[in-house]
Every structure is written in C-alpha cells, then in structure tokens.
Amino acid sequence: MQKTSIKKRVTLKDVANAVGVHVSTVSRALDPRTRHLITPEVAEQILKASERLDYRQNAAAYSLKTNRTRTIGVVVPDITNPVFPPIIRGVEDALASRGYVAILGNTDGDMRRETGLVETFRSRGVDGLILASVEREDAAVSKLAAEGLPVITVNRRVDDSTVASVVNDEAEGIRRVLTHLVSLGHRRVANIAGPQSLSTGAARYAGFEKYRGPMGLADDRGLVVFANAFNEAEGERCVEELLASGAEFTAIVCSNDRLAVGAIAALSRHGRRCPEDVSVTGYNDMPMVERMQPPLTTIRIQSNKVGFEAGQLLVQMIERPPGEYVAEHIVLPIELIVRGSTRAIHAPNGQDGDTAKPRVRPL
Amino acid sequence: MQKTSIKKRVTLKDVANAVGVHVSTVSRALDPRTRHLITPEVAEQILKASERLDYRQNAAAYSLKTNRTRTIGVVVPDITNPVFPPIIRGVEDALASRGYVAILGNTDGDMRRETGLVETFRSRGVDGLILASVEREDAAVSKLAAEGLPVITVNRRVDDSTVASVVNDEAEGIRRVLTHLVSLGHRRVANIAGPQSLSTGAARYAGFEKYRGPMGLADDRGLVVFANAFNEAEGERCVEELLASGAEFTAIVCSNDRLAVGAIAALSRHGRRCPEDVSVTGYNDMPMVERMQPPLTTIRIQSNKVGFEAGQLLVQMIERPPGEYVAEHIVLPIELIVRGSTRAIHAPNGQDGDTAKPRVRPL
DNA sequence: CTGTTAGCGCTTTCAT
C-alpha cells in the first residue's frame, strides 16, 4: 500500500499535520521529560501517529539546536590489539543503554594521531571522550578536561589527577603474582617491565619494586629490563637481554601477556623450557592465552567492566550540570589466574601450591 | 593572550567578521570544490583567519543542510570475536582517509538487535552501512539497499545479489585445505561445517562437497557434522558427535579457527592427539592460533583488506550520483598457512609435503 | 495546555 520508492524522511511537521497540532506540541509529546505538559489523549494520538509514520528524530537538527550529539569519541591505540575489544565492547554497552553511540579511532601509539583524532571528534561535536591511548604526560588531554569537555581515560591514566579514569588495580595484580611465585619457592624473579611512559607499565613496575624486597626476593638491578612496547617482539628482546647479562632467575614477571608470549618463545629458543626451567607470568588474561602451550598464568582484568564503568561515568559527567563534577578515579579489582606457565621451583609438576619451602637443588 | 576559559566554538560568522566578508564567501573559500569562485587573495586571507581562529566546521549544521553526515554505521556480531577487529580496522582506515567516521554496534548474532541498530543508525542519518552481521536471508537488508541507502556486507554476504559485498574466496580456501590434506595422504576427511544460515558456513561447506569427490576423498554423509555457531564449544560438541557416530577419519576440516580450537581440545580429551592421530585445519588465521599447541594449519584471509575495500567501495557508492551504481561483489584471494596441526598420515613429522602416496600402515 | 516565534550554523540559489 504505502510503497514509496524514494522515501523522504518523516519530520515533526509531518506528524503534526497528521494529528492536526503544532510541531512544538509533537516535540513535547515525544520527549518523555516534557510529555506531562501535554493532554494525555493528545499525547497518545501523537505517539501513535509518530509510530505509524515511522518518525525518527533527525539527529543533526537535534544537535544543531541543543549542542549535544549523544556521540562520544573513543580513542584506542589499535583495536586489533586483543586487550581493547572487550573494553570497547563494555563502553558501547554502557553507552547504548543510555542512547549514546561511540565513534572510534586508532592511534597506533602515535601521539600526533591522538591529537588529530581528538580534533576530528571535537569538530563532530562529541559530548565526551574516552581515551585508552594516553601516555602519562599528556598536556593536550589535561587541556581538554580543563576546557570543560568531559573526558575519561580507561585502562590507563594520566599523571594529572584532574582527568577522570577507570583502571585496574595494578599494584595488587603484581602483588598477587609475586605472592604466587614466592609460594612456589621462587626467590630470583626477573621483571620485564612495560614502557614507563604508560601508567600501566609504570604502576606494574612500581608494584614490583615495592613488593619484591618485603617478600624476600632478590632485588638485583640486573633482574629488571624495560620493554619499549607491549608486544611479543619486545618480550623476546628483553629475554635475550636478560640471558646475555648472565642474570640468574627462576621466574619472569612480565608486564603484560604479549610480553610473556614473546618471552616464552625466546626462552624456548635458548633451550629454557617454561615452566620446567623458568616460570613466566603475564598480565591482562587476553583471549587465547589459556590455549597456549603452556597455558599462561596471568592477572585477569575485568576488561568489559572497565569499559562499562567508563561509559557510565562519562554519561553521568555529560548529563550533570556543567562544572558540577570532580574527576572520579575508579580502580577495579583483578584476579590471579594460575595456569601451566608457573610451577614450583624444580618440582615435577605445576600444581597450584603453597609448597612452603621447596627444596632447592643445584642443577 | 587569548585565554578563554569556556570557549564558544568559532563559527563561519566569526571568521567572516574577522576578515570583513560575508559568511557565504567564507563558506565558499573553505570548500576546495568552490574555492575557485573566490579571489585568490581573499581566499588566502580567509584560510589564514580560519586557521588562526581555529575554525572547525559544525558537523551538525553541515548535516542538517546537506543531509550528509560523513558517518557510516558498522554492524558486527561481536567486536570481541577476534575475526572482526582487523576488519573493522580496515574499514576505519579507509573511511578516515576520506573524512568519514564509523559508529559501531554489536548484535551478538541476534537479528532483532541488528534491526534495532540499523534503525538507530538511520535515525542518526548515516550515509551508508557496512554489515558484518548478516545472515543469508535478510529481508531487512535487501529493503535498505532497495530504498537507496548505500549498504555493503563484509566477510559475509546475503543471498540477494542486489546487496554489494566484499568477501573471501571461500571455495578456494577449502580447495587448498583439501589439496594439502590429500597431499599428506589423507583419504578419510571429516568436516565440521559452520552454520548454514551464514554465507561463510554455507560456502565453505559447499566447497567441501564440491571437491572431496573429485579429489578422491571418501564422501560418506557421516563425515560431515554441522555446528550451530562458530565457536569453540560447538567445535567440541561436533567432535563428540563425530566420535560417537563411530565415523573413521584421519583429518578434520573445520569451517573456522574457533571450531578447530574446540575440536582439538575435544580430541585430546578423548585421547586422540593432533596431529599424530588426526590432522585438523581451521579458517581465518585469527591472532594467536600460531601460538597454540599445535600451531594451527589454516586459511589466512586478508581481514584488514576486506574491511578496507569495503570502506572504499562504500564511500564510492555514497559519493556517486544516486542510483548510479550497481552492486559490486569483490572476492579477495586467500592463502593456505601450513603449521603443525596437519601432518602426513602416520608419518613421524609434519613437513609440508607432496609425499606422493605415503605408506599406509595399520596401527 | 498549546501555538508562535526565533534561531542553532551551514550551504546554496539568486541577485548584483
């Protein structure tokens, strides 16, 4: 019946005409917050008509008028890095439930691209920004926040505590890993630390330095080596460096899973088996690491939740009267996941254990 | 100097005032396509001023006027599924280079959510849609295309060839896998087929049926079992089913990597080692499958390129005079990646091989 | 309770 080949979009005016009222009446009836201003019967009719005509608000007109787009910009280093999709998914779920959508951009870790993306997003009038790509020093981001644009960093944070954030409890994650290793009898534990320009890398390394002494671990400088990026290649390089330095260790704490994957590969290339010869731990519990050989002992972060909380918090910031909020900082708990890549020192199998003081036999 | 705490956004009018010309002149000077209408010197001044004042076009106003948003909607089943991020990344790269951005939505395979998302996106006036979530029968999608909204499916397609698509050469992928298996001496090859409601599942299964006879493989019905979803759990279930049926096979062709991962897990649970007892192949070459034990032999699709081509093609469709295009269908070549999960039947190691007719010894 | 009016910032005829 109503076969319209090239259908023009139906507007408020169309609905108004259909019902025989003024556009503004329709506008009010359609907005739940102002619906009470309208006679219930009329409102009813309007709702019905708008349904029947398949009316949908013109987002551009709404934005132009209200200066709000219900769109938020999400910036990640690279969506292809398995750490980020669950976070993004969490963000989108939170946003969708509140009628917002996300536009996404990748920086590949290039801070100039971050700046460019933020520009693009602002030009599109995003109501807020979620940044997973920040470095600890990020003047541009602080400025955004200062200018009153709702901004929140996720998974990472900037040093400037003026910028809201949702992150994981990094120090606690490292503490758990170390506790686990100590309980397995390890005393010489190396650390492949992540980039110190990122809050994750810095916080995990800080945790390592903070706890290793008190826990009775050797605290040689030579047991720490810094990766320049959170990837497999750097994990391999760092193991090479560790091995070349002649440092002695029975376990390696890696600042994330990808470093750990690289580390295990490099170890095996040098005839050092994991976990028989050296235990290795990761961080993040990204997809598939439970299927690796050996399955990786790691810290599980609540990726989806981190994103979800960030999305929720950002919407709150947006919808609160301007300047009414202080930057919140949410820290989510983590979980230790023990798998096959760690085992008691020189013991035949790698059961989770509180093996009090395992015998330490020389080779 | 120009410290403005709560800075209003600068508009065309601001630039016009600064230069002492009319807004329309500024508008023309700023658009490369109309710049030639303006005296070069004036244009120069305007460009400078707009730079200096940090003018950025108001996307909402532009959209309202032109009915174009430079935004495209991307719908995927779940961004958390490792197959999709590279595709999305490709799409975004293509779009970004043309000044477009993507808004993203997840359906979790629920067709009603797909419909809802498409609604939301249309309400936001997207210029086009890229769908990675379609089933083969999808009346809603055909309708969209018929209504003149540029739509393109990626990775999957709908049966209705009216809808443009960018996909992988599924039949060829299966042919390569079978050729490889045959060269290793396998004659009884099972197939864990994907959901037949999806073009990928259907095309790969069709390839299997098409080639296995001509290649001299056993073509028992009992060697095929259908998964209800592309995930690990279904891979496990299908292997159980295969095993329970008493079917004999020395290899399993899985319709994607996740099915393969599940299949290998289930096999090992039943004391059948891969590749010693049965060879297994996947499809997609998703991240990390090269780190599994055993590393997975699979078909590598050009995920990033699939997305990139789709993005490019969509922009072309959008920017071409309406109704001027026919639905294109791009098919991208694939690549066989041989790893450890396949080996010559009953041979000691799994080198890639044209082992003509390997000896077949009974157990 | 509902209609009138103005205007968000931009592009695009139409004049000049």
Added chain:
DNA sequence: ATGAAAGCGCTAACAG
C-alpha cells in the same frame, strides 16, 4: 566575485 536571504528540523522561551 561577493552579498542577501532562505531554510534544513528541531527545541525552547514566551504568549496566550
């Protein structure tokens, strides 16, 4: 080559 003016669809005073 530039200015004037209209209008995209919507919301939000302000009147009645």
